[in-house]
Amino acid sequence: MNLNLKVWRQNSPEEKGQMVDYQLEGISEHMSFLEMMDVLNQKLINSGERPVAFDHDCREGICGSCSMFINGEAHGPVKGTTTCQLHMRSFKDGDTIFIEPFRANAFPVIKDLVINRSAFDRIQHSGGYISVNTSGNTQDANATPIPKENADLAMDAATCIGCGACVATCKNSSAMLFVGAKISQYALLPQGQVEAKDRAQNMVAQMDAEGFGNCTNTGACEVECPKGISLSNIARMNREFLNGSITE
Amino acid sequence: MLSKKQKFSSIGKKVLMALTGFFLMFFLLQHLSINLLSVVNADVFNKVSHFMGTNPVVQYVLQPVLIFSVVFHFAWGMVLEYQNNQARDVKYAKYKGNANATWMSRNMIISGLAVLAFLAIHFYDFWLPEINTKYIQGDMSGMKHGSDNFRYHEELVSKFAHQPIRVVLYIVAFMMLSLHLLHGFQSSFQTVGFNHSKYTPILKKLGNLFAIAVPLGFVIIAIYHYNSQPH
Ligand code: HEM
Ligand code: SF4
Ligand code: FES
Numbered sequence: 471m472n473l474n475l476k477v478w479r480q481n482s483p484e485e486k487g488q489m490v491d492y493q494l495e496g497i498s499e500h501m502s503f504l505e506m507m508d509v510l511n512q513k514l515i516n517s518g519e520r521p522v523a524f525d526h527d528c529r530e531g532i533c534g535s536c537s538m539f540i541n542g543e544a545h546g547p548v549k550g551t552t553t554c555q556l557h558m559r560s561f562k563d564g565d566t567i568f569i570e571p572f573r574a575n576a577f578p579v580i581k582d583l584v585i586n587r588s589a590f591d592r593i594q595h596s597g598g599y600i601s602v603n604t605s606g607n608t609q610d611a612n613a614t615p616i617p618k619e620n621a622d623l624a625m626d627a628a629t630c631i632g633c634g635a636c637v638a639t640c641k642n643s644s645a646m647l648f649v650g651a652k653i654s655q656y657a658l659l660p661q662g663q664v665e666a667k668d669r670a671q672n673m674v675a676q677m678d679a680e681g682f683g684n685c686t687n688t689g690a691c692e693v694e695c696p697k698g699i700s701l702s703n704i705a706r707m708n709r710e711f712l713n714g715s716i717t718e
Numbered sequence: 719m720l721s722k723k724q725k726f727s728s729i730g731k732k733v734l735m736a737l738t739g740f741f742l743m744f745f746l747l748q749h750l751s752i753n754l755l756s757v758v759n760a761d762v763f764n765k766v767s768h769f770m771g772t773n774p775v776v777q778y779v780l781q782p783v784l785i786f787s788v789v790f791h792f793a794w795g796m797v798l799e800y801q802n803n804q805a806r807d808v809k810y811a812k813y814k815g816n817a818n819a820t821w822m823s824r825n826m827i828i829s830g831l832a833v834l835a836f837l838a839i840h841f842y843d844f845w846l847p848e849i850n851t852k853y854i855q856g857d858m859s860g861m862k863h864g865s866d867n868f869r870y871h872e873e874l875v876s877k878f879a880h881q882p883i884r885v886v887l888y889i890v891a892f893m894m895l896s897l898h899l900l901h902g903f904q905s906s907f908q909t910v911g912f913n914h915s916k917y918t919p920i921l922k923k924l925g926n927l928f929a930i931a932v933p934l935g936f937v938i939i940a941i942y943h944y945n946s947q948p949h
Pocket of ligand 2: 534629630631632633634635636637647648651691694695696697698699
């Protein structure tokens with residue numbers, strides 16, 4: 471298939487970027503989206519141009535690095551997938567495809583489609599952990615009884631891969647789905663109770679300090695999240711936060 | 719890292735928006751119930767209006783809370799909208815907002831501002847004359863000037879009879895309110911942390927019912943009074 475690509479090119483964080491048009495011929499519909507990008511880059515290298523920088527690592531939907539905003543949607547048109555899990559059969563011959571970085575002031579562009587998501591790391595450092603001694607005297611996992619339902623919900627929350635699609639797709643660049651998931655995975659388990667009072671307070675404070683927007687409950691994040699993280703995690707974060715505010 | 723805690727966190731701001739929203743929705747229901755009386759029985763409507771207009775709890779407790787809620791809600795809504803726009807300086811060249819969220823949820827500021835414009839007209843129509851009569855001219859009797867009949871029902875009817883433009887404006891405004899509440903009702907519960915696998919779907923249905931029935935009720939009343947007088 472033949473494609474018209476419109477790709478965001480930006481040399482450095484300081485430089486102003488722009489959309490640049492590229493034509494690609496003979497792309498197989500069985501290729502993944504990232505393989506199509508590889509073909510584009512090989513073509514650019516062959517003609518002496520600078521290839522498009524983009525993040526990728528696992529190419530199987532678990533690392534969360536392949537941030538691309540494709541035709542107006544985070545990770546492209548297919549729901550519940552990352553960019554690396556998207557295939558060219560989701561497009562038609564002759565299509566024009568917009569490829570942009572995930573955009574939010576809290577996610578500055580480093581180069582082309584590569585963004586700096588360290589804001590997520592700093593949110594995690596501010597409370598996304600439990601203080602248990604793991605040096606050699608690890609407890610048997612079944613020693614602490616946990617209701618199956620809570621274990622499942624915590625596991626669901628823990629499937630968040632920190633990709634940032636929720637922020638990218640949100641009209642407010644809100645990070646509440648990510649933070650809600652990271653708070654929920656501990657809030658639901660007994661091990662998470664020790665720091666529970668401060669966790670939501672500190673993580674929300676860090677989230678705000680990073681410059682993410684406020685949630686309007688549009689639900690776009692939940693739809694675009696490759697891991698299907700549910701909005702109920704945001705409600706749980708709100709409860710945890712209010713609980714921490716009222717009973718501090 | 720608690721020192722980073724701002725006076726109003728993102729969640730705190732949202733909760734204030736939801737709480738004022740709750741109060742406004744409660745107020746709408748109360749307002750509609752009384753207005754419906756104007757269709758059923760002019761006498762009862764007059765008596766209830768007089769009670770609401772002179773009862774100290776309504777006038778000096780609920781009314782200030784209402785004024786505060788309205789002003790706070792729209793002012794805060796604008797602040798949030800501004801801050802949320804500030805969170806993304808470089809906009810997308812292509813952004814498919816409708817692929818994953820409803821128009822209502824993405825445009826609360828538009829439906830909100832439309833309702834605000836309506837409120838300005840509505841205050842000019844009813845609230846300012848009422849305040850003027852009661853608190854500036856000091857006439858707390860509720861009577862029509864120089865008579866011993868209550869004035870409320872007559873004033874209400876006169877605003878709509880032979881006033882097609884006002885009726886149309888009301889209809890448009892209430893459609894915007896409906897859009898606002900189609901998202902706002904269920905959203906406010908999510909904001910205060912209520913999300914339940916069984917009750918939230920029911921609540922969303924209830925919200926849709928509220929968002930359609932309440933504005934429709936106001937519209938029907940306006941049309942009723944428009945038609946109640948011979949043309
Ligand atoms: C009778 C009038 C009104 C009612 C009943 C009402 C109700 C609500 C409710 C229930 C919400 C949801 C709160 C949440 O998501 O937690 C909301 C949100 C909102 N309202 Fe209103 N509202 C009214 C008037 C207005 C006006 C006059 C404005 C003017 C700008 C406005 C602007 C907004 C905005 C911008 C939001 C979204 C806030 C956000 O989530 O970011 N509203 N409203
Ligand atoms: S919540 Fe979903 S979209 Fe957001 S970072 Fe986690 S996996 Fe990605
Ligand atoms: S490259 Fe790892 S999720 Fe796409």
